[in-house]
Amino acid sequence: MKKEYMQGQEKKLPGVGFKKLKKILKKCRREDTHEVHDVRTCPDHCPVCDGSFFPALLKEMSAVVGFFNKRAQKLLDLHLASGFRKYFFWFKGKLRGNHVGLIEEGKDLVTYALINAIAIRKILKKYDKIHYSTQGQAFKSQAQSMHIGILQSPWLCELMAFHINLRETKTKSRKTPALFEGCSLKINDGKPSLACELFDSVKLDVDLTCSICLDTVFDPVALTCGHIFCFMCACSAASVTIVDGLKAAEPKEKCPLCRETRVYEGAVHLEELSMLLSRSCHEYWEQRLQTERIERIRQAKQHWESQCRAFMGV
Template sequence: MKEVSEIDLCFSLRVRHLLHLHVATGVQRYFLQFRQCFINDQQAMVEKGRMLIEYVTMNTIAIRKILKKYDKIHSSENGKLFKSKMWAEHIEILQSPWLIELGAFYLNLDVLDGDELNEVSGRFSCDLSVTPPTMTLMLPDSLKMEYDLTCAVCLESVFNPYALSCGHLFCKSCACAAAFVFIFQGPKSAAPDAKCPICREAGVYAKAVHMLELDLLLKTRCTNHWKKRYNAERAGIRKQNMQGFD
């Protein structure tokens, strides 16, 4: 459990750092754009992302083979039980919201050319026209992961999405409503005992992940829907502000 936790933490921190550069705002974004005149940061980001995908692939296959071999040698079900425990502890790396963010990052770059980019981005696909809208990740050994991009509260494609530490995705406004906090306060301001609307696990809001790359992907590919949801959220914030003054 300690080793798997370290793998998950290492992956999360490295993806967060990588994507922070891509979605930088304000002065930092201006600095990065100026720096790109001299250094190809985007190419470096693609390379780092490729290494992270290899990291996921290598560790996922290794862990699965170890658990399978353990059960075969000891004629037990302990390997399967350990895998279930990883899911329960939210350290199963293929269920990490940062993997969804990394996939959205590559799909946001799919307008670029380059064999290296195509090699990695080809593992990810996204179909937002089906029900439910889905992101798919293909890994070696015919391993296929599908991620449902539906908010379980409003039953629409997630808008301004947040992933709670239990792994479930919600629109920011829906997560805030479920936690009884204002939208402008954000999910992280929820009470420590606030529960996930799906699994009812408590304490999952404090480490919620703001899915900026996924939001950018939805904004780009579902422009009209995204604008409609944006206007609705802004109206909700203004209404809540007025209620706060009252």
């Protein structure tokens, strides 16, 4: 599936080589035509898969996620920039011809992510079918723990919110290109979730309930494992103050949901999602803002008091 999804892209985008990986599996099947694979030993004793299939897939998945995160972050930085920084990005974008296609590129990036997710799912399903095993799904879980699952990317969640925000605020503008209609914010029984549907086979739902406070995420952050929490809840789970921030968390601190370590340093503040929720859940957002303001002031006061005592040697 190495196809160009974005206009103006000079080089081919990294993608999951579905056909190439299928050829590797065909080679494996030819070599073991008369032998039934043992679920307990495959792929540990499958030299074709160990030597070619999984390393190739791992490399391609890493390239896809790296490219997607980089491009999505760049696009959203441009959209959220303000003041001099915004004009600098705008001028730079005009020179490169990218600013006009900002929305189109966002659509293409979401499509790119979902199509590669389909390719990964299909090739792993094919692997399990050939080997009579569940090792393909085990590899998928391993990839998620390595944070190279593209559907885990916090930037995918941000792009979904980006499209919903633009659709709700720019619909009256004639100059606005056709927006991606597959993304939506759903609220069921007061619980919001982000939904994205590209094809019938790909439906992505992102729960926006913080598993720590059990309320709608406020000032949301996504850890590198993909789980989303309120910023203050995440700081509490990481045993850091809001003044120090999540980057100050110890590597040993774990995600409250999946128990993965080293997930706080690369946490992403979901600004587009925050804007979407503040507009869609306005009353709740205002109440939560007042409540958290008191706690933030308290923590900031404690922090600076401790800093002053340390400076004075008290």
